[in-house]
Amino acid sequence: SAVISQKPSRDICQRGTSLTIQCQVDSQVTMMFWYRQQPGQSLTLIATANQGSEATYESGFVIDKFPISRPNLTFSTLTVSNMSPEDSSIYLCSAGLGGELFFGEGSRLTVL
Amino acid sequence: EDQVTQSPEALRLQEGESSSLNCSYTVSGLRGLFWYRQDPGKGPEFLFTLYSAGEEKEKERLKATLTKKESFLHITAPKPEDSATYLCAVSRGDNAGNMLTFGGGTRLMVKP
Numbered sequence: 001s002a003v004i005s006q007k008p009s010r011d012i013c014q015r016g017t018s019l020t021i022q023c024q025v026d027s028q029v030t031m032m033f034w035y036r037q038q039p040g041q042s043l044t045l046i047a048t049a050n051q052g053s054e055a056t057y058e059s060g061f062v063i064d065k066f067p068i069s070r071p072n073l074t075f076s077t078l079t080v081s082n083m084s085p086e087d088s089s090i091y092l093c094s095a096g097l098g099g100e101l102f103f104g105e106g107s108r109l110t111v112l
Numbered sequence: 113e114d115q116v117t118q119s120p121e122a123l124r125l126q127e128g129e130s131s132s133l134n135c136s137y138t139v140s141g142l143r144g145l146f147w148y149r150q151d152p153g154k155g156p157e158f159l160f161t162l163y164s165a166g167e168e169k170e171k172e173r174l175k176a177t178l179t180k181k182e183s184f185l186h187i188t189a190p191k192p193e194d195s196a197t198y199l200c201a202v203s204r205g206d207n208a209g210n211m212l213t214f215g216g217g218t219r220l221m222v223k224p
Binding site (some may be wrong): 001004024031033041043044045048052092099100101102103104105106 | 158213
């Protein structure tokens with residue numbers, strides 16, 4: 001299995017600011033994923049982060065709004081840029097290992 | 113487009129009252145069907161992956177089954193600690209690295 005750590009676990013942010021979420025995996029993994037879970041909703045994939053290449057974004061998500069870094073095989077960051085109240089969500093990092101997909105505990109963002 | 117539909121949205125059971133959760137899916141070339149448990153404020157916890165119709169997997173009071181169109185999560189003699197949201201997700205055969213499409217989840221409440 002894989003242990004995934006996310007920071008921060010929660011934050012309250014002001015409209016128009018940006019926040020970077022960090023994700024650390026305790027094993028080397030090829031692909032990491034970022035999901036969003038809006039209040040009372042299920043998970044929606046934002047993007048796939050591959051080490052050494054640009055992230056691949058799903059429909060409705062763009063790099064300018066959600067820039068992602070993947071500097072090595074155990075670490076990734078997601079930035080939520082120019083935040084608005086609609087960005088209030090839980091952001092989850094995940095990684096695939098051995099046919100299973102593991103998740104971090106999530107980062108709960110509240111935008112005022 | 114991949115689709116995953118879970119039913120019911122919410123389920124209340126008495127302790128010891130067995131039941132099943134349903135996950136119907138439409139996917140082009142199923143690679144795997146995943147079940148997760150999510151507790152409030154936590155990230156999803158991996159339960160099972162099923163790969164082909166007819167496959168079954170068990171873990172304590174949980175048993176997952178798979179057909180070509182749906183999966184069931186059977187809960188036998190549930191306990192209050194089984195209360196959680198159960199998420200179903202699918203991955204396609206043409207995407208590497210377990211990129212998942214999630215259903216809306218079933219919120220299970222088990223009363224003592």
